[in-house]
Amino acid sequence: GEDVEQSLFLSVREGDSSVINCTYTDSSSTYLYWYKQEPGAGLQLLTYIFSNMDMKQDQRLTVLLNKKDKHLSLRIADTQTGDSAIYFCAVLDTGRRALTFGSGTRLQVQP
Amino acid sequence: DSGVTQTPKHLITATGQRVTLRCSPRSGDLSVYWYQQSLDQGLQFLIQYYNGEERAKGNILERFSAQQFPDLHSELNLSSLELGDSALYFCASSPLGGSGNTIYFGEGSWLTVV
Numbered sequence: 461g462e463d464v465e466q467s468l469f470l471s472v473r474e475g476d477s478s479v480i481n482c483t484y485t486d487s488s489s490t491y492l493y494w495y496k497q498e499p500g501a502g503l504q505l506l507t508y509i510f511s512n513m514d515m516k517q518d519q520r521l522t523v524l525l526n527k528k529d530k531h532l533s534l535r536i537a538d539t540q541t542g543d544s545a546i547y548f549c550a551v552l553d554t555g556r557r558a559l560t561f562g563s564g565t566r567l568q569v570q571p
Numbered sequence: 572d573s574g575v576t577q578t579p580k581h582l583i584t585a586t587g588q589r590v591t592l593r594c595s596p597r598s599g600d601l602s603v604y605w606y607q608q609s610l611d612q613g614l615q616f617l618i619q620y621y622n623g624e625e626r627a628k629g630n631i632l633e634r635f636s637a638q639q640f641p642d643l644h645s646e647l648n649l650s651s652l653e654l655g656d657s658a659l660y661f662c663a664s665s666p667l668g669g670s671g672n673t674i675y676f677g678e679g680s681w682l683t684v685v
Contacts, residue, residue: 491672493674501678502676502678503676504573504676505573505673505676508674550614557619558619559616559674563613564613
Protein backbone atom coordinates (compact mmCIF):
# COMPACT_ATOMS: atom_id res chain seq x y z
CA GLY A 461 0.00 0.00 0.00
CA GLU A 462 0.82 3.66 0.03
CA ASP A 463 3.60 4.91 2.28
CA VAL A 464 3.93 8.60 3.15
CA GLU A 465 7.01 10.03 4.87
CA GLN A 466 7.58 13.40 6.54
CA SER A 467 10.32 14.84 8.68
CA LEU A 468 9.23 15.13 12.30
CA PHE A 469 10.23 18.64 13.26
CA LEU A 470 10.90 22.08 11.78
CA SER A 471 11.81 25.24 13.63
CA VAL A 472 11.75 28.68 11.99
CA ARG A 473 11.77 32.30 13.08
CA GLU A 474 8.72 34.49 12.78
CA GLY A 475 8.63 36.20 9.40
CA ASP A 476 10.74 33.55 7.67
CA SER A 477 9.40 31.05 5.14
CA SER A 478 8.74 27.47 6.21
CA VAL A 479 9.04 24.52 3.87
CA ILE A 480 7.56 21.20 4.93
CA ASN A 481 8.41 18.20 2.79
CA CYS A 482 6.66 14.92 2.10
CA THR A 483 7.45 11.88 -0.02
CA TYR A 484 5.05 9.16 -1.11
CA THR A 485 5.34 5.85 -2.90
CA ASP A 486 2.24 5.34 -5.05
CA SER A 487 2.74 7.02 -8.40
CA SER A 488 -0.95 6.59 -9.25
CA SER A 489 -2.03 8.89 -6.41
CA THR A 490 -4.42 11.48 -7.78
CA TYR A 491 -4.99 13.96 -4.99
CA LEU A 492 -2.53 15.14 -2.36
CA TYR A 493 -3.50 17.12 0.72
CA TRP A 494 -2.09 19.23 3.50
CA TYR A 495 -3.80 19.35 6.87
CA LYS A 496 -2.99 21.37 9.99
CA GLN A 497 -3.60 20.17 13.53
CA GLU A 498 -3.27 22.48 16.51
CA PRO A 499 -2.96 21.05 20.03
CA GLY A 500 -6.18 19.39 21.14
CA ALA A 501 -7.92 20.28 17.90
CA GLY A 502 -9.13 18.56 14.77
CA LEU A 503 -7.59 18.36 11.30
CA GLN A 504 -7.98 21.54 9.30
CA LEU A 505 -7.81 21.17 5.53
CA LEU A 506 -5.29 23.74 4.30
CA THR A 507 -5.08 22.93 0.63
CA TYR A 508 -4.92 20.11 -1.86
CA ILE A 509 -3.46 19.56 -5.31
CA PHE A 510 -4.46 17.35 -8.16
CA SER A 511 -1.69 15.22 -9.60
CA ASN A 512 -1.76 16.91 -13.02
CA MET A 513 -0.64 20.18 -11.41
CA ASP A 514 2.91 21.19 -10.49
CA MET A 515 2.07 24.07 -8.22
CA LYS A 516 -0.84 25.62 -6.39
CA GLN A 517 -0.80 28.91 -4.53
CA ASP A 518 -3.32 30.04 -1.96
CA GLN A 519 -2.45 33.27 -0.14
CA ARG A 520 0.62 32.48 2.04
CA LEU A 521 0.60 28.80 1.07
CA THR A 522 2.38 27.33 -1.94
CA VAL A 523 2.23 23.64 -2.75
CA LEU A 524 4.81 22.13 -5.09
CA LEU A 525 4.43 18.67 -6.57
CA ASN A 526 7.23 16.73 -8.25
CA LYS A 527 5.55 13.63 -9.62
CA LYS A 528 8.76 12.14 -10.96
CA ASP A 529 10.35 12.14 -7.51
CA LYS A 530 7.01 11.61 -5.70
CA HIS A 531 7.76 14.67 -3.60
CA LEU A 532 5.28 17.18 -2.22
CA SER A 533 6.12 20.34 -0.33
CA LEU A 534 4.20 23.04 1.51
CA ARG A 535 5.73 26.49 1.73
CA ILE A 536 4.33 28.97 4.23
CA ALA A 537 5.42 32.52 3.53
CA ASP A 538 5.89 35.05 6.35
CA THR A 539 5.42 32.39 9.01
CA GLN A 540 3.60 33.58 12.13
CA THR A 541 3.48 32.19 15.67
CA GLY A 542 -0.11 31.15 14.95
CA ASP A 543 1.24 28.77 12.31
CA SER A 544 2.81 26.63 15.04
CA ALA A 545 1.10 23.25 14.71
CA ILE A 546 1.52 19.77 13.28
CA TYR A 547 1.22 19.60 9.51
CA PHE A 548 0.12 16.38 7.87
CA CYS A 549 0.67 15.38 4.29
CA ALA A 550 -2.01 12.97 3.02
CA VAL A 551 -2.27 11.12 -0.24
CA LEU A 552 -5.41 9.65 -1.73
CA ASP A 553 -4.89 5.92 -2.11
CA THR A 554 -6.91 5.24 -5.24
CA GLY A 555 -6.98 1.55 -4.47
CA ARG A 556 -8.45 1.89 -0.98
CA ARG A 557 -10.25 5.13 -1.79
CA ALA A 558 -8.92 6.57 1.45
CA LEU A 559 -6.31 9.05 2.60
CA THR A 560 -2.95 7.74 3.78
CA PHE A 561 -1.31 10.16 6.16
CA GLY A 562 2.28 10.89 6.96
CA SER A 563 3.37 11.00 10.58
CA GLY A 564 3.16 14.79 10.67
CA THR A 565 5.74 17.58 10.91
CA ARG A 566 5.70 19.69 14.03
CA LEU A 567 6.35 23.31 13.06
CA GLN A 568 7.69 25.53 15.80
CA VAL A 569 7.75 29.26 15.11
CA GLN A 570 10.04 31.27 17.33
CA PRO A 571 9.36 34.97 17.91
CA ASP B 572 -15.66 25.25 11.33
CA SER B 573 -15.42 22.38 8.83
CA GLY B 574 -19.13 21.63 8.91
CA VAL B 575 -18.52 18.05 10.07
CA THR B 576 -20.03 17.50 13.52
CA GLN B 577 -18.91 14.79 15.90
CA THR B 578 -20.37 13.79 19.25
CA PRO B 579 -19.42 13.26 21.97
CA LYS B 580 -16.27 15.37 22.14
CA HIS B 581 -14.90 13.46 25.10
CA LEU B 582 -15.78 10.06 26.49
CA ILE B 583 -14.32 8.06 29.37
CA THR B 584 -15.37 4.45 29.74
CA ALA B 585 -14.19 1.20 31.29
CA THR B 586 -12.60 -1.80 29.61
CA GLY B 587 -15.10 -4.26 28.23
CA GLN B 588 -17.72 -1.59 27.58
CA ARG B 589 -19.31 -0.47 24.32
CA VAL B 590 -19.57 3.08 22.98
CA THR B 591 -21.10 4.75 19.95
CA LEU B 592 -19.56 7.76 18.24
CA ARG B 593 -21.72 9.88 15.99
CA CYS B 594 -20.90 11.96 12.94
CA SER B 595 -22.95 14.37 10.86
CA PRO B 596 -21.27 15.12 7.53
CA ARG B 597 -21.17 18.46 5.75
CA SER B 598 -24.42 19.36 4.06
CA GLY B 599 -24.59 17.60 0.72
CA ASP B 600 -21.63 15.28 1.32
CA LEU B 601 -22.38 11.64 0.59
CA SER B 602 -19.12 10.07 1.79
CA VAL B 603 -18.17 9.56 5.40
CA TYR B 604 -14.78 8.30 6.56
CA TRP B 605 -13.67 7.21 10.01
CA TYR B 606 -10.08 7.52 11.20
CA GLN B 607 -8.30 6.69 14.43
CA GLN B 608 -5.42 8.83 15.69
CA SER B 609 -3.17 7.43 18.38
CA LEU B 610 0.35 8.30 19.48
CA ASP B 611 1.87 5.00 18.40
CA GLN B 612 -0.09 4.35 15.19
CA GLY B 613 -0.63 7.86 13.86
CA LEU B 614 -3.70 8.46 11.69
CA GLN B 615 -5.21 5.18 10.57
CA PHE B 616 -8.09 4.80 8.13
CA LEU B 617 -10.87 2.63 9.52
CA ILE B 618 -13.78 2.60 7.12
CA GLN B 619 -15.67 4.60 4.49
CA TYR B 620 -19.35 4.80 3.60
CA TYR B 621 -20.86 6.35 0.50
CA ASN B 622 -24.57 7.10 0.38
CA GLY B 623 -25.35 4.40 2.92
CA GLU B 624 -23.14 1.66 1.51
CA GLU B 625 -19.76 0.50 2.79
CA ARG B 626 -17.22 1.62 0.20
CA ALA B 627 -13.79 0.85 1.59
CA LYS B 628 -12.35 -0.83 4.64
CA GLY B 629 -9.06 -0.11 6.34
CA ASN B 630 -7.52 -1.28 9.58
CA ILE B 631 -10.80 -1.68 11.43
CA LEU B 632 -10.94 -4.27 14.19
CA GLU B 633 -13.72 -6.86 14.24
CA ARG B 634 -14.85 -5.36 17.57
CA PHE B 635 -15.61 -2.14 15.72
CA SER B 636 -18.46 -1.56 13.30
CA ALA B 637 -20.00 1.38 11.54
CA GLN B 638 -23.02 2.33 9.52
CA GLN B 639 -24.37 5.25 7.56
CA PHE B 640 -28.04 6.06 7.87
CA PRO B 641 -30.49 7.33 5.21
CA ASP B 642 -30.03 10.89 6.50
CA LEU B 643 -26.28 10.35 5.84
CA HIS B 644 -25.14 10.62 9.43
CA SER B 645 -22.84 7.84 10.54
CA GLU B 646 -22.11 5.98 13.74
CA LEU B 647 -18.98 4.11 14.77
CA ASN B 648 -19.60 1.40 17.35
CA LEU B 649 -16.68 0.24 19.48
CA SER B 650 -17.25 -2.82 21.66
CA SER B 651 -15.32 -4.93 24.17
CA LEU B 652 -13.12 -1.91 24.67
CA GLU B 653 -9.48 -2.32 25.59
CA LEU B 654 -7.00 0.17 27.01
CA GLY B 655 -5.32 0.33 23.59
CA ASP B 656 -8.51 1.66 22.01
CA SER B 657 -7.95 4.99 23.75
CA ALA B 658 -7.49 7.43 20.89
CA LEU B 659 -8.93 10.37 19.02
CA TYR B 660 -11.52 9.20 16.50
CA PHE B 661 -12.13 11.42 13.52
CA CYS B 662 -14.94 11.52 11.06
CA ALA B 663 -14.46 13.14 7.67
CA SER B 664 -16.82 13.82 4.82
CA SER B 665 -16.53 14.38 1.10
CA PRO B 666 -19.03 15.01 -1.67
CA LEU B 667 -17.63 12.17 -3.73
CA GLY B 668 -17.13 8.45 -3.27
CA GLY B 669 -13.38 8.40 -2.98
CA SER B 670 -12.38 10.10 -6.17
CA GLY B 671 -10.74 12.93 -4.35
CA ASN B 672 -11.75 16.54 -3.99
CA THR B 673 -12.31 18.20 -0.65
CA ILE B 674 -12.23 15.98 2.41
CA TYR B 675 -13.09 17.82 5.62
CA PHE B 676 -12.57 16.46 9.13
CA GLY B 677 -14.54 17.00 12.29
CA GLU B 678 -13.05 17.99 15.62
CA GLY B 679 -12.84 14.38 16.73
CA SER B 680 -14.10 12.33 19.65
CA TRP B 681 -11.58 11.71 22.41
CA LEU B 682 -12.05 8.23 23.84
CA THR B 683 -10.32 7.23 27.04
CA VAL B 684 -10.64 3.63 28.17
CA VAL B 685 -9.73 3.06 31.83
